[in-house]
Amino acid sequence: MISVNLLAVFYLISGVLFILALRGLSSPETSRKGNLFGIIGMALAIGVTIISVGSFSTGFLYLIILLLIGGSIGAFIAFKIPMTAMPELVAGFHSLVGLAAVFVAISAFLNPEVFKLGSPGNIKIASLIEMSLGAAIGAITFTGSIIAFLKLRGIMSGSPITFFGQHYVNLFLGLFLIGLIFYLCRTQVDTWFWTIILISFLLGVLLIIPIGGADMPVVISMLNSYSGWAAAGIGFTLENTALIITGALVGSSGAILSYIMCKGMNRSFFNVILGGWGATEQSSSNKSQEQKPVKNGNADDAAFLMKNASSVIIVPGYGMAVAQAQHALREMVDALKKNGVKVSYAIHPVAGRMPGHMNVLLAEANVPYDEVFELEEINNDFANCDVAYVIGANDVTNPVAKSDPQSPIFGMPVLDVEKSKSVLFVKRSLSPGYAGIDNDLFYRDNTLMLFADAKKMTEEIVKSL
């Protein structure tokens, strides 16, 4: 047994180590050390907790076995998962944190003496509020993340599922939850507690189904944030500093990422949460452009253009991830560099299905990170660049966002791809992107459309280079 005060100091230390873990991510150089701090913090927290419980008999044996089972599953997944599946993985992991929070809350509710919260049927009101909030947010995180996972995995359609009065149903359920927590505090009846968890499970599903595939970066960040708040709620219940600090860190981290993603689409958080991109507005911009001519090219044309360019900017998007084209892309860039072409990459904040998705894929393909630029850093360079190679991106390059106030994506920050001397646009067809609007870029004089799978086209270009 160690004293409560010493225990609290250790939890504080592990909280500080977690802060350093996040701090390390400010540059790739320091990031690995940061991750190490995180691991040490976690080992410390687990170690002192085991010592504080103090009994090393059968229970302890089970604990070690379960840690090993869970740990090997986790390690197996971590090593096997392809980088293109990162968004699903993170969504899946969020669901586990959510469910763990629910389980801990249930356990605390059933056996409050252990956590010194009173006795069953007579739990301290403050603790009861904290644990029901932790359980509710955890439950929402759990089912919400499952839906996000299914959508990202393609098991469930990525298109928004909406029904009449949806937002009112959610609002009602939310208010109902608050009412239930109030009643639980007054009566201490366990039925209310179980109802809170069930309603939260339902609410998690309902909150995520109306959100479409391309809004997933916001959803994942938001669920990341929720998992943090759930942990903080449990931290208050258990009076544990490490959990409170971590919950606050994770909660604000997820919130900031959601904000950055919303900014990248010029939409408010509520606009995204309330579902599908305005389906009614599509017709206006679609009609006039049906029969416009496009210039169609092949791999040889593209290779010729790029070989004779002095600078090329590559604009990757979700399509690159789907086609797994990042390695082929890297080969193409290597070939171009041999020809003395200067190559850089331009990444839109919402390219892909999660924050930083494109960066990780390019890193996997061994692209040096100092060749990869964010929107603000590189947008002025398009004017001086000979060729822009758009691979798997669409809406984030649409000049309509700057020119047409009628367009649903008007005001969204876009990459100024059209300013480069020529644009190569790899795409399977002329179909509009997620926002459901036509991309003006297809019909520009300086655009050459390359109709093919992103990976195949890039490989062919490599061949003809």
Next chain:
Amino acid sequence: MEIDPFIFRLSIFILSIFIGYYVVWSVTPSLHTPLMSVTNAISSVIIVGAIIAALAGETGNIFDTANIFGFLAIILAAVNIFGGFLVTQRMLAMYKKKKKDKK
């Protein structure tokens, strides 16, 4: 009158939110995916609650419902801790390899 310990915890919570705010804004956008996986891993520190829940009141019956929920939470959190940190490590290693390549 003494200050309720809850207020101290609330202070820690609020100050941590501010620390999180400033620390996360300084994270470079190219590392946003590792940021998500590492925050996911550290939020699994909820395992400390699970351990207490699972091992407590052992003298009587360890397979009390409350304990079982604790044990289940341990497995879930363990998957997350190992999975989260290792996948972060794997990603960050890729950012390193490239730097060497270049030199």
